[in-house]
Amino acid sequence: MTAHYDALETREQAVRETELFSRLPDVLRGAMAAPAYAERLKGIDPAAVTSRAALAGLPVLRKSELPALHKASAPFGGVVPAAPGSFARLFTSPGPIFEPEGRQADPWRGARALFAAGFRPDDIVLNTFSYHLTPGGFIFDASARALGCAVIPAGPGNTEQQFELIEAYRPVGYSGTPDFLKILLDAAASSGRDVSSIKRALVSGAAFPPSLQAEIKARGIDAYQAFGTADLGLIAFETEARDGMVVNEDLIMEIVKPGTGDPVAPGDVGEIVVTSLDPHHPWIRLALGDLTAALPGPSKCGRTNMRIKGWMGRADQTTKVKGMFVRPEQVAEIGKRHSALGRLRLVVTRQGEADAMTLHAETAAASDALRAEIAGTLRAVTKLGGNVQLVNPGALPNDGKVIADER
Numbered sequence: 001m002t003a004h005y006d007a008l009e010t011r012e013q014a015v016r017e018t019e020l021f022s023r024l025p026d027v028l029r030g031a032m033a034a035p036a037y038a039e040r041l042k043g044i045d046p047a048a049v050t051s052r053a054a055l056a057g058l059p060v061l062r063k064s065e066l067p068a069l070h071k072a073s074a075p076f077g078g079v080v081p082a083a084p085g086s087f088a089r090l091f092t093s094p095g096p097i098f099e100p101e102g103r104q105a106d107p108w109r110g111a112r113a114l115f116a117a118g119f120r121p122d123d124i125v126l127n128t129f130s131y132h133l134t135p136g137g138f139i140f141d142a143s144a145r146a147l148g149c150a151v152i153p154a155g156p157g158n159t160e161q162q163f164e165l166i167e168a169y170r171p172v173g174y175s176g177t178p179d180f181l182k183i184l185l186d187a188a189a190s191s192g193r194d195v196s197s198i199k200r201a202l203v204s205g206a207a208f209p210p211s212l213q214a215e216i217k218a219r220g221i222d223a224y225q226a227f228g229t230a231d232l233g234l235i236a237f238e239t240e241a242r243d244g245m246v247v248n249e250d251l252i253m254e255i256v257k258p259g260t261g262d263p264v265a266p267g268d269v270g271e272i273v274v275t276s277l278d279p280h281h282p283w284i285r286l287a288l289g290d291l292t293a294a295l296p297g298p299s300k301c302g303r304t305n306m307r308i309k310g311w312m313g314r315a316d317q318t319t320k321v322k323g324m325f326v327r328p329e330q331v332a333e334i335g336k337r338h339s340a341l342g343r344l345r346l347v348v349t350r351q352g353e354a355d356a357m358t359l360h361a362e363t364a365a366a367s368d369a370l371r372a373e374i375a376g377t378l379r380a381v382t383k384l385g386g387n388v389q390l391v392n393p394g395a396l397p398n399d400g401k402v403i404a405d406e407r
Helices: 013-031 035-040 063-072 111-116 136-147 159-169 178-191 210-218 328-337 368-382
Strands: 089-093 097-101 124-127 150-153 173-176 200-203 222-229 233-238 245-247 251-256 270-276 283-292 319-321 324-326 341-351 354-363 387-391 403-405
Touching: 013 251, 013 283, 063 097, 063 283, 111 136, 111 222, 111 233, 124 136, 124 159, 136 150, 136 173, 136 233, 159 178, 173 178, 178 200, 178 210, 210 222, 222 245, 233 251, 251 283, 328 341, 328 368, 354 368, 368 387
Parallel strands: 124 150, 124 173, 173 200, 200 222, 341 403, 354 387
Antiparallel strands: 089 097, 222 233, 233 245, 251 270, 270 283, 319 324, 341 354
16 A cells, blocks of 8 residues: 555655746646736746746735626636636536536546545545535545545435435545534434444545544544635645645645735745646636645655645735725735834724724834834825834734734
8 A cells, every 4th residue: 555646746846846837837828818817917928937936926816806707707707718618517606706627537636635534446435515516526526536436425414314325335434524524423323323434534614623633533533634625626635644734736835925925934824825737727826815834844744745734714804994994915015115024913903982903013123213104104005094013023923814803
């Protein structure tokens, strides 16, 4: 039994980077055949984008922008160069956002995640993600079948019928949310049904806190987490090392300062930005709105790709102050205008019956003059007045939060 899905997972990171960025120019050329990307990337020479520094110079596409793009240019918002008929399945997610499934094997890149969670060819998998219109069920279904597993397309709910399937087929694996796995186990225990064949699980789509992890483990199931989206499929996944999540192959992940496209310092929390190299459906710097941080070095399991801490919250911290929206991009703009500043955090509170803002700013050069300059910039950028508090470098939490609404 091999420890890794294939040799790509254990190659030198420098080799991986060279291979990914050698393919990127052709992917960019293909993306620019789609009208929205043609407009966004106007003036870009794809041949020059062969490094992370060059990629960081391209504009980000925020996932929050997709519903408006899709409404203006159905069905794919002008970001997919291929026609709908060239895909295998066509889905929708809330927004609405319309997602196609490719015809290639393992179109959502999930077989690696299942393999890392202990699934193997000929395993039977109970898949409880929804198959109705959204891609969730098909993401895990296609991934399991690409690995050589047989899939029970159960979907969520209807536990009594699921018990019949489990007792008849004896699946060894489960894929679905951790919440529904607990519901299934609790219902089986209370009704005397036998679900003991399930020994491993790949869970996603909801929080999996340590308390629930311990409970699932105590019931004899080894559960692993995966991070993915309906746009990209499986992005990162846990391995037996349990030392964060390993980024999937064929993806370029960046972690940027929320509200910008600028990479964070190593280890800092920031927003996940992904570039995929699928020529039929490329994503160029798609900002997901999710926070994470990179971990140093390769995983102890031997996989050498970038590791991340996993999901750490949402980057879109936009809030309304005195009737006006204040956005992370505005906080980032303040930082750009004052080179002496490090991390920033805008704290929104109530004073009496009015909203109030205080910008906490790290700096090694604190002075009343700098504080006054920053207060002027805060007003100029947000059109709102606020206090400024200067703090020592490293005083603010490394959690990716740039706007904290404490009202």
